[in-house]
Amino acid sequence: MKTVIVNGSPRKGNTLTAINAYAEGAGKAQEIEVINADRLNISGCKGCGVCQCTNGCVAKDDTNTTIDKIVAADMVIFATPVYWWGMTAQLKLVIDKCYCRGVLLKGKKIGVLVVGGAATDNVEYTLIKKQFECIAAYLNWDIRFYKDYCATGRDELAGNSAAIEELKELGASME
Numbered sequence: 001m002k003t004v005i006v007n008g009s010p011r012k013g014n015t016l017t018a019i020n021a022y023a024e025g026a027g028k029a030q031e032i033e034v035i036n037a038d039r040l041n042i043s044g045c046k047g048c049g050v051c052q053c054t055n056g057c058v059a060k061d062d063t064n065t066t067i068d069k070i071v072a073a074d075m076v077i078f079a080t081p082v083y084w085w086g087m088t089a090q091l092k093l094v095i096d097k098c099y100c101r102g103v104l105l106k107g108k109k110i111g112v113l114v115v116g117g118a119a120t121d122n123v124e125y126t127l128i129k130k131q132f133e134c135i136a137a138y139l140n141w142d143i144r145f146y147k148d149y150c151a152t153g154r155d156e157l158a159g160n161s162a163a164i165e166e167l168k169e170l171g172a173s174m175e
């Protein structure tokens with residue numbers, strides 16, 4: 001299974017820890033590529049409509065190569081820290097640009113990993129989950145998992161052995 005993980009965090013911290021634990025669990029059963037959204041040059045969608053949801057983006061930046069990787073994947077995992085009760089702007093830039101090949105993105109298997117500083121009963125996790133559920137309903141995505149974790153300091157999630165174990169098992173169980 002070809003899996004693309006879009007990492008919305010700009011730092012080597014908790015989100016990357018979650019991604020790495022998932023990937024470790026998945027082992028060779030999944031061909032995983034991690035796309036670090038923060039290192040891409042992707043302009044905001046201008047809503048010009050030239051793409052007609054199939055033709056790709058007119059922007060001369062990393063949009064088309066990135067979205068084409070997502071189109072080619074069997075499974076797409078969106079991983080993000082919580083910034084201001086939502087996903088990071090870096091991840092949102094990529095998701096907005098999914099519009100340029102939206103028709104080709106239907107039916108994907110999807111996973112969502114979220115790490116925030118607040119406890120996991122905070123409304124922010126419900127908001128993010130709901131947003132992905134709405135996108136999934138629109139694009140006929142099959143959300144295979146949604147996981148949220150509480151961690152603030154850069155290394156905090158790495159010290160949460162229950163979370164790391166859960167993420168490894170998640171990676172191993174995905175097919």
Ligand SMILES: Cc1cc2nc3c(=O)[nH]c(=O)nc-3n(C[C@H](O)[C@H](O)[C@H](O)COP(=O)(O)O)c2cc1C
Nearest residue numbers: 009013014015081082083084085116117118151152
């Ligand atoms: C700009 C910014 C905004 C943040 N906003 C929130 C927030 O609204 N809710 C929250 O729980 N944590 C918030 N945090 C904390 C991060 O979600 C938390 O530190 C997370 O572990 C960072 O993940 P990372 O290590 O992968 O970058 C914010 C952090 C930053 C830098």
